[in-house]
Each structure stands twice: as C-alpha cells, then as structure tokens.
Amino acid sequence: MKALILAGGFATRLRPLSCSRPKTLFPLVNRPLLQWIFERLADGGVDEVILAVNALTQFYIRQQKPCKCGLKVRFSLDPPKNPLGTAGPIKKAEKLLGHDEPFIVLNGDIFADIDYKALIEAHKKANALATMALCSVEDPSCFGVVELCKDNYITRFIEKPPKGQVPSNFINAGAYVLDPGVFDFIPEGRAVSIEREIFPRLVVAKQLVGHCIDGLWMDIGKPAEYLEANRLLLSSFAHKIVNPKNVLAEIKSPVALEQGVVVGEKSILGPYAIIGKNVKIGCNVTISNSIVFSDAEIGDDVKLNGAVVGEGAYIGRHADIGDGCIIADQAKVKENVHMRDGATVCPAKEISENVL
Numbered sequence: 001m002k003a004l005i006l007a008g009g010f011a012t013r014l015r016p017l018s019c020s021r022p023k024t025l026f027p028l029v030n031r032p033l034l035q036w037i038f039e040r041l042a043d044g045g046v047d048e049v050i051l052a053v054n055a056l057t058q059f060y061i062r063q064q065k066p067c068k069c070g071l072k073v074r075f076s077l078d079p080p081k082n083p084l085g086t087a088g089p090i091k092k093a094e095k096l097l098g099h100d101e102p103f104i105v106l107n108g109d110i111f112a113d114i115d116y117k118a119l120i121e122a123h124k125k126a127n128a129l130a131t132m133a134l135c136s137v138e139d140p141s142c143f144g145v146v147e148l149c150k151d152n153y154i155t156r157f158i159e160k161p162p163k164g165q166v167p168s169n170f171i172n173a174g175a176y177v178l179d180p181g182v183f184d185f186i187p188e189g190r191a192v193s194i195e196r197e198i199f200p201r202l203v204v205a206k207q208l209v210g211h212c213i214d215g216l217w218m219d220i221g222k223p224a225e226y227l228e229a230n231r232l233l234l235s236s237f238a239h240k241i242v243n244p245k246n247v248l249a250e251i252k253s254p255v256a257l258e259q260g261v262v263v264g265e266k267s268i269l270g271p272y273a274i275i276g277k278n279v280k281i282g283c284n285v286t287i288s289n290s291i292v293f294s295d296a297e298i299g300d301d302v303k304l305n306g307a308v309v310g311e312g313a314y315i316g317r318h319a320d321i322g323d324g325c326i327i328a329d330q331a332k333v334k335e336n337v338h339m340r341d342g343a344t345v346c347p348a349k350e351i352s353e354n355v356l
C-alpha cells in the first residue's frame with residue numbers, strides 16, 4: 001500500500017516559525033509531526049510513502065531525517081515556482097503511485113489518529129473512486145464540510161461555509177483513499193485544488209463516499225491550533241512522557257522535557273510546558289502553556305505563558321512573553337523585554353523594546 005503526503009505548502013499562517021521549517025516538521029510534544037504520521041501509516045499497513053514537496057520543504061525534510069518507521073520514502077517535487085496545490089501533486093506522482101491498487105493521500109499538517117486499515121476496508125466496500133475520512137467538529141465553518149446521504153455517499157462538499165449555512169458537522173479530515181481512476185479527474189501541469197475542483201466533480205459523478213473517524217484529530221495550520229494540538233497530545237500521552245530525573249525545577253504536570261534540558265534553581269515548569277532537546281533554562285523562570293524548541297536558551301527570571309520559542313532562540317533575563325507570541329528560530333529577545341498579544345519576532349532578528 002502506498003501513501004502520498006502533501007508537504008509542499010508555504011504555511012503562511014504559521015509564519016514566522018514556518019520561515020525555517022515546513023509544517024510537517026513542526027514538533028508535536030517534541031517529535032516532528034511527520035514522525036507521528038509515519039507511525040500511523042506503518043501501523044495501517046502502508047509500506048511506501050511519497051512526500052509531495054517543494055524544493056525548500058524537501059531540503060528541510062532531508063536534513064532533519066525523521067525516523068522512517070520502516071517505510072520506503074520517496075520524494076515528488078513540485079516544479080520550481082509552480083506549486084501544484086493539493087491535487088496537482090497527486091497527478092504529478094501518477095507513475096510513482098501506479099495504477100495497480102488504491103492509495104492513501106493525506107495532508108502533512110494534520111495529526112489524526114486514523115485507523116488506516118479501517119479506512120481502506122471502507123473504501124473497498126464502497127462503490128466509489130474516492131473515500132474521504134470525516135471528523136465531527138463543533139464549529140465546522142472554517143473547514144471543508146460535507147453533506148452525507150444514505151450509504152455514506154457525499155452529496156455536497158462545501159469549503160468553509162458561512163456560519164449558519166453548514167449542512168452537517170462532518171468535515172474533511174484531510175485523509176483519503178483514492179482509486180487510480182481519480183488521476184483522470186486531475187488536469188496535468190498546473191495548480192489544482194482537490195477541495196475546490198476535484199471533490200465537487202467527484203460528488204457530481206457520485207464517486208465520493210465518507211468514512212467517519214473518531215480518534216484524536218487536529219489541524220496545526222494556525223499558531224493557536226498548533227499550541228492546542230500540543231496541549232491535547234500532552235494530555236493524552238502524559239503517562240508515557242518521561243521527565244529526566246536530574247531536573248531540579250518544580251514540575252506542574254503535564255510537562256514534556258527532552259534529553260539534555262538544564263534548568264536552574266527555583267524555576268517552575270508547567271502546566272503544559274513542552275521543552276525540546278538541550279534547552280538551557282536559567283533560575284527563577286516560569287514556563288506554562290508554552291513550547292520551547294530545541295537548543296533555545298532562556299535567561300534568569302523569564303516568564304513564558306502561551307508562547308512558542310523557536311530553535312536556538314535566546315530570551316534575555318527578566319523578559320516576559322505572553323499569549324500567542326512567537327519567537328522564531330535563532331531570534332533574540334533582549335533583557336527586560338515584555339511581549340503580548342501574538343507579537344512575533346522573525347528568524348535571527350533581535351528585539352530590544354517592548355511589544356505590547
């Protein structure tokens with residue numbers, strides 16, 4: 001079984017953290033999202049993965065080398081300067097995917113506890129070219145929403161319907177099983193949106209069915225969603241997260257600390273502090289509801305609450321960084337700086353004044 005993972009988007013909504021890292025490599029509780037995805041695909045009987053990338057995302061993925069979980073991994077590159085959207089890369093990878101059997105396609109920016117074996121079974125039983133994993137959410141208005149009739153055929157697919165006009169609470173979970181016949185629906189050599197062009201055509205042809213999933217499902221497309229996804233995962237897997245014993249700080253669970261973290265006296269970590277590899281934290285620091293990527297350095301008396309601190313970033317003494325603030329990779333926040341309300345610092349930039 002083969003799977004194609006869409007990993008060539010620009011992740012504009014996650015800037016500036018995504019300036020130096022594709023969404024699929026964003027850490028979720030200290031492991032790249034791609035690794036969580038690989039694990040689930042391998043469990044679901046997939047043996048080969050095709051990563052649909054652009055030159056930059058390919059570069060970062062090759063460099064970071066997430067554990068492949070026994071999968072054979074190939075790359076399919078969008079043409080330079082011509083991103084192919086969410087369906088164009090499927091057509092581009094037609095030869096790699098082959099025509100012998102159905103294959104899985106999924107977005108590289110969702111965490112989904114999908115039982116892929118069940119999804120494939122559902123596809124084999126249905127008489128359609130495509131099966132879409134569906135997830136039920138409270139407010140579907142920011143997603144692709146479906147209307148289902150009996151036998152689970154999708155009768156309508158509406159991308160981001162206005163509030164009050166949503167036909168159901170079932171949304172596109174960003175994972176599909178497709179028959180090779182779908183290749184004929186996708187024009188070649190240009191950007192094509194699977195949501196806006198291909199699904200509506202499959203609906204008209206009565207070739208799209210839905211399969212409801214009930215495990216954890218999270219989109220990490222926006223900063224608030226990214227923080228929330230980490231929070232949920234940390235709560236779900238808290239029992240498996242091992243904290244190094246030599247850390248003297250006060251720990252308010254749940255907290256995840258990677259290897260090599262050093263913490264000074266009187267610091268308080270948690271609740272919901274996720275600290276990456278080799279992070280150095282000074283004395284009297286408080287970190288809650290925040291994510292700190294590997295190799296960052298946090299000075300004495302710093303307060304972080306609701307923030308994301310990028311890889312190798314530096315936060316000077318007495319800095320106070322609040323809700324929704326993002327400090328990108330290698331950025332530097334100088335001593336005593338206060339930041340609030342989603343303020344951001346670009347990669348490798350230095351900031352020495354308050355941003356309130």
Ligand code: GTP
Nearest residue numbers: 006007008009010011012013052083084085108109
């Ligand atoms: P924003 O710019 O923040 O909207 O993000 P995005 O365009 O990167 O992601 P979006 O949610 O629109 O796309 C869903 C998935 O498809 C993500 O995993 C993207 O990486 C991927 N994707 C989006 N556009 C392309 C593309 O042009 N080529 C390829 N290969 N993948 C894409």
